Amino acid sequence: MPKKVITFGEVMMRLSPPGYEKFAQANSLDLVYGGGEANVAISCAYLGMKAAHVTRFPDNALGKAATQFLRKHWLSTEHVIYGDNMIGKYFLEKGAVHRSSEVIYEREGSSFSLIKPKMIDWENVLKDADWFHWTGITPAISEGAAKTCLDAVKTAKKMGIKVSGDINSRDNMWKYGKTMQEVIPELVQNCDIVITSTRGIREMFGLGESGDKFGVGAKQLMDTFPKIQKVVGKTRKSLSASHQQIQGKMWNGEEYIKTKMLNITHVIDRVGTGDAFASGLIYGLLHYDDDLQALNFASAACALKHTVPGDVNMVSLENVISLMKGDTSGAIRR
Numbered sequence: 624m625p626k627k628v629i630t631f632g633e634v635m636m637r638l639s640p641p642g643y644e645k646f647a648q649a650n651s652l653d654l655v656y657g658g659g660e661a662n663v664a665i666s667c668a669y670l671g672m673k674a675a676h677v678t679r680f681p682d683n684a685l686g687k688a689a690t691q692f693l694r695k696h697w698l699s700t701e702h703v704i705y706g707d708n709m710i711g712k713y714f715l716e717k718g719a720v721h722r723s724s725e726v727i728y729e730r731e732g733s734s735f736s737l738i739k740p741k742m743i744d745w746e747n748v749l750k751d752a753d754w755f756h757w758t759g760i761t762p763a764i765s766e767g768a769a770k771t772c773l774d775a776v777k778t779a780k781k782m783g784i785k786v787s788g789d790i791n792s793r794d795n796m797w798k799y800g801k802t803m804q805e806v807i808p809e810l811v812q813n814c815d816i817v818i819t820s821t822r823g824i825r826e827m828f829g830l831g832e833s834g835d836k837f838g839v840g841a842k843q844l845m846d847t848f849p850k851i852q853k854v855v856g857k858t859r860k861s862l863s864a865s866h867q868q869i870q871g872k873m874w875n876g877e878e879y880i881k882t883k884m885l886n887i888t889h890v891i892d893r894v895g896t897g898d899a900f901a902s903g904l905i906y907g908l909l910h911y912d913d914d915l916q917a918l919n920f921a922s923a924a925c926a927l928k929h930t931v932p933g934d935v936n937m938v939s940l941e942n943v944i945s946l947m948k949g950d951t952s953g954a955i956r957r
Contacts, residue, residue: 626753626909627673631775632660632761633735634678634689635711637934643719656692657934659758662895666902666936668697675699677748681708681734696935702748707734715894718864724893736765743771745778754905755779759792762806766799769806780813787816789901791823803827812848818855818901841874852876857900865890867929871922875914882919885926892932899928899936923947
């Protein structure tokens with residue numbers, strides 16, 4: 624029986640100039656849908672798991688189109704709700720070589736930002752789930768989104784469901800009177816798996832060191848929140864916008880482990896690579912007994928996402944396993 628993952632968060636409309644054009648050059652914009660948590664769910668579905676995403680869309684044609692996008696990519700949408708009339712958007716100008724990508728958000732007042740806890744029956748949503756995943760973006764959007772996310776995390780924990788949080792966030796997103804230092808800790812204390820960075824641990828909790836000492840901060844985070852079983856992150860070396868290197872790392876309470884560095888020599892699309900890492904980690908921890916194998920799976924999934932246009936990692940289980948085994952040839956399969 625396939626394992627089932629539930630995710631919760633906003634799904635936005637992504638609008639990008641064709642190819643690597645700048646906004647000033649574009650006469651049209653390519654449209655796809657994406658959001659961190661939904662990206663994780665879709666990636667899990669492509670790996671052969673059952674997956675459902677919980678969100679709130681506007682009650683109009685755009686909300687229905689976004690729902691159809693989720694269904695197209697194997698997600699259950701039975702717990703999607705509708706209301707109000709605006710979908711969140713972001714505009715992406717893709718970088719290349721030494722030119723960075725640029726993102727502009729339009730999400731204030733979106734249907735998802737107006738969500739309230741009473742709108743979701745989490746016990747019903749989670750009744751047959753093996754895993755629940757959230758990110759630090761969701762509680763930053765609005766107070767209603769933060770409270771709804773906390774309800775989900777507490778319910779999942781009460782039901783014995785594994786909870787993972789990709790907690791990295793940005794100060795400039797928190798505009799409703801709360802800070803991430805006030806909100807994130809209560810969510811984290813109910814997590815089994817935390818995905819973060821040295822900087823995230825330091826900024827949110829005041830833990831760790833100012834240098835690149837992920838293992839130190841991760842151990843202190845687990846000591847502070849003893850329900851956490853693993854703290855996971857990745858090292859990214861950016862040689863250019865088109866050439867990246869990725870390495871997974873984990874403190875599991877007993878040892879600090881790292882994967883080999885994966886070399887990504889031609890980046891097609893960097894957006895969603897962190898979500899691909901999270902989905903790979905979820906799959907790996909549900910299907911492997913060895914933490915290093917699970918981490919290798921996550922790193923391989925992350926690396927492969929750099930080759931896929933759009934927000935979502937649509938690679939197969941076979942693709943990831945092949946890269947895990949060292950096949951970097953990209954040879955045609957017949």
